[in-house]
């Protein structure tokens with residue numbers, strides 16, 4: 198059975214962390230459009246970085262092209278988990294033209310907690326593992342990745358201004374997407390431990 202899943206939630210909700218855990222469990226790829234954009238090279242790089250550093254969305258036409266190329270790769274034959282896509286109703290409609298989604302998992306979080314979590318968020322420069330120096334998972338040694346000893350760095354768009362902008366866009370543009378997926382939607386409280394959320398996701402998807 199294929200599993201084509203979408204994870205939706207505000208910045209800091211832990212959707213990336215949960216998407217990675219579930220992708221590993223199901224042996225399907227975790228596709229984060231934010232990661233695809235950060236990894237982009239070539240002539241578009243500067244333009245993409247400008248949108249991202251200000252916390253704005255990159256244009257739909259560009260992101261759908263990047264996403265389509267990614268989900269056409271053979272590793273998606275058994276499904277995939279989309280993290281960070283769709284970000285607005287136009288993207289959701291474009292996605293419908295490419296593929297059929299099985300379930301949508303929404304992870305909820307208050308603004309207050311989102312801001313707190315994002316100010317502590319760091320990523321490994323080398324293997325991209327996520328940590329949080331204020332909440333969890335904390336790295337064993339400050340600034341160093343537990344898995345590969347790489348340096349932990351802050352994202353350029355985790356500044357106070359960009360975070361505020363991203364949360365605003367989430368409410369105005371991304372939340373309306375949930376209505377489109379009304380009958381596929383599973384909503385989970387993001388203010389629980391990583392383990393508890395991961396277990397709840399498996400239960401709600403009937404995965405053992």
Ligand code: AMP
Nearest residue numbers: 230231249252253254255260281282284
């Ligand atoms: P994320 O890693 O999901 O927080 O995304 C980081 C940034 O990448 C966002 O603030 C946007 O600038 C851009 N981005 C990621 N996914 C999308 C998308 N589906 N549509 C437009 N912009 C996106």
